[in-house]
Amino acid sequence: MNVKIILFGQLSDIAGGDSLVLEAVTDTNELQQRLLQQYPALAASKYIIAVDKQLVQENTRLHENNSIALLPPFSGG
Amino acid sequence: MEEKKSYERYHRQMILKGFGEAGQQKLAGAKVLVIGAGGLGCPALLYLAAAGVGVLGVMDDDVVALHNLHRQPVYQMEDIGKPKAQRVTVFLQQLNPDILVIPYTERLTSAIALEIINGFDIIIDGTDNFSSRYLINDACVLLNKPLVSGAVSQYEGQLSIFNAPRKGEEAVNYRDLFPEPPAAGEVLSCAEAGVLGVLPGIIGTMQAAETIKLIAGIGQPLVNRLYIFNALNNQGYEMIIQKRKGSGSLIPSSAETFRQTDYEWLCDHGANPFDISVERFDECLKSGKARVIDVREYGEEPAAPEFDHEHIPLSQLRTNFKMNGADMVLFFCQSGIRSTQAARWMTDTYGNGKMVYSLQGGILNYKKQHE
Structure with a gap:
């Protein structure tokens, strides 16, 4: 199934845009692996994952039209 | 006479439905500590002082530098080289002599944090590094103090309230969002990645708004929520933070352990x-x-x-x-x-x-x- 991913902070620099769509992805682990293959620089980035605006803590099954967000921590003030 | 003057000063917000004289009195009785008198801290301080928060603490061990002025316009050219906490205190007391502003020019360390934070009702994090952010978070968890956290990078800002009550939910903190500090190089600072000057102005002002909402008990403050604002496309994103399994074990178990924790070392494990x-x-x-x-x-x-x-x-x-x-x-x-x-x-x-x-x-x- 297709999921839409929104990227924040420097993750959008790595992916070259602030959103992207992944096809046929079943869970958040697979999503991370696929993104890592596509954008190896993500390996050096810290981020958390939200599915439909809820923070996820472990591998989470994805459904059609889920909206995913990848958020890095910011330290600046 | 004093009462009449203060009525005049706060008139426009006292006539607000839901705020009123009671809201103003709550602000007058509140003590708020702002840690970091920089891009986030200055706008937060300005609006909290203007709104009549009774006691404001300002903590920052830094001095004003020329490269601060593009996002910290409360400081003047003549302030360069002078302690931020003292300069902003002078400014705020001139703006509103009816409140008390207390400057702290010492560096925030785990040895002194609990004592200072304990004297306030609400803490605002406007610092610019992860070691301070984790230190402040852990101290607020230990002392059970609401923490209004803001952070910026490039064109985006993050805003959350931790350790505050919300009906039907367990209070979360920064460690539920990001359990451990990033390793060196995983996240760039503003000094490395840059920041649009007006952005901390927006986020710091929102921190002041959230603090006023918490104190006055109005609206829906961002308790257990993370709000992200992108200044380039004006998009906002709000997500729910739940308690993370095991996050409690990352926080020092007692005041004594906290005092012995070296946060700078934990966040910079190069050596x-x-x-x-x-x-x-x-x-x-x-x-x-x-x-x-x-x-x-x-x-x-x-x-x-x-x-x-x-x-x-x-x-x-x-x-x-x-x-x-x-x-x-x-x-x-x-x-x-x-x-x-x-x-x-x-x-x-x-x-x-x-x-x-x-x-x-x-x-x-x-x-x-x-x-």
């Missing part, structure tokens, strides 16, 4: 005496003399089938760890921070009789090196 590289780790495994322990919480991914190991989560190490005959102990976790804490705990507890190591960069680094 970590326990660190060993993946290569060295593999050599130790091959020697067959090493006892290997995963200190992550149960259920954390990815698993480590590559080598034999025990599993004792950091939260249970103190109670469940039993010494055996092994001469060498190798701790690992996700990214190398908790395993460092484990290694340090073991050395502190059992002395230097054994070789104790922490896998640098954690299992993630291990897998990466073996790809």
Whole structure:
């Protein structure tokens, strides 16, 4: 199934845009692996994952039209 | 006469439905500590002072520099080289002599944090580094103080309220969002990545708004929520933060442990005496003399089938760890921070009789090196 991913902070620099769509992805682990293959620089980035605006803590099954967000921590003030 | 003047000063917000005289009195009785008098702290301070918050603490050990002025316009050219906390205090007292502003020019460390934070009702984090952010978070958890947290990078800002009550939900904190500080280089600071000057102005002003809402008891403050604002496209994104399994074990268990925690060291483990590289780790495994322990919480991914190991989560190490005959102990976790804490705990507890190591960069680094 297709999921839409929104990227924040420097993750959008790595992916070259602030959103992207992944096809046929079943869970958040697979999503991370696929993104890592596509954008190896993500390996050096810290981020958390939200599915439909809820923070996820472990591998989470994805459904059609889920909206995913990848958020890095910011330290600046 | 005094009452009449204060009525005139706050008239426009006192006539607000839902705020009124009662809201104004709550502000007058509140004590708010703003940590960091920079891009976020200054706008927050300006509006809290203007709104009539009774006592404002300002903590910052920095002096004004020319490169601050593009996002900290409360300071003037003549302030360059002078302590920020003192300069902003003068400014705020001139703006509103009816409130009390207390400057703290010392550096925030775990040795003094609890004492200072304990004197206030609400804490605002406007600092510019991770060690201060984790230190402030842990102190607020220990003292049960609401924390209004803001952070910026480039064109985006983040905003949250931690440790505050919300009906039907358990209070969350920064460690539920980001359990451990990033390793060196994982996240760039504003000094490295840049920041649009007006952005901390927006986020810092929102921190003031959230603080006023908390004090006056109006609206829906961002308790247990993370709000992200993008100044380039004006998009806002709000998500719900839930309590993370095992996050409580990352926070020092007592005031005494907190005071002894070196947050700068934890957040900058470049000179970590326990660190060993993946290569060295593999050599130790091959020697067959090493006892290997995963200190992550149960259920954390990815698993480590590559080598034999025990599993004792950091939260249970103190109670469940039993010494055996092994001469060498190798701790690992996700990214190398908790395993460092484990290694340090073991050395502190059992002395230097054994070789104790922490896998640098954690299992993630291990897998990466073996790809």
